[in-house]
Amino acid sequence: xxxxxxxxxLVWMLLAPFVLFLLFAGALQNIDPAGLRDINKPxxxxxxxxxxxxxxxxxxxxxxxxWKGDYDRLPDSSGSLxx
Numbered sequence: 001x002x003x004x005x006x007x008x009x010l011v012w013m014l015l016a017p018f019v020l021f022l023l024f025a026g027a028l029q030n031i032d033p034a035g036l037r038d039i040n041k042p043x044x045x046x047x048x049x050x051x052x053x054x055x056x057x058x059x060x061x062x063x064x065x066x067w068k069g070d071y072d073r074l075p076d077s078s079g080s081l082x083x
Contacts, residue, residue, distance in 0.1 A: 009066025
């Protein structure tokens with residue numbers, strides 16, 4: 001199971017920049033000043049990118065810790081936590 005967690009960490013690290021790339025590519029493809037639909041306006045895209053960028057960064061950080069093996073041993077209760 002620990003090996004599975006590590007490989008999922010690698011997946012999360014690769015998924016984070018890929019999702020950001022897809023967001024930026026979608027924004028560049030859909031923003032059109034002559035467009036009349038909401039998807040053609042830049043403001044919703046800016047909001048979406050600003051909201052999801054920290055989420056993607058957190059996903060990459062989570063993946064890094066999983067890849068390093070920091071989640072191999074999880075505590076059973078709060079009493080078994082180390083200071």
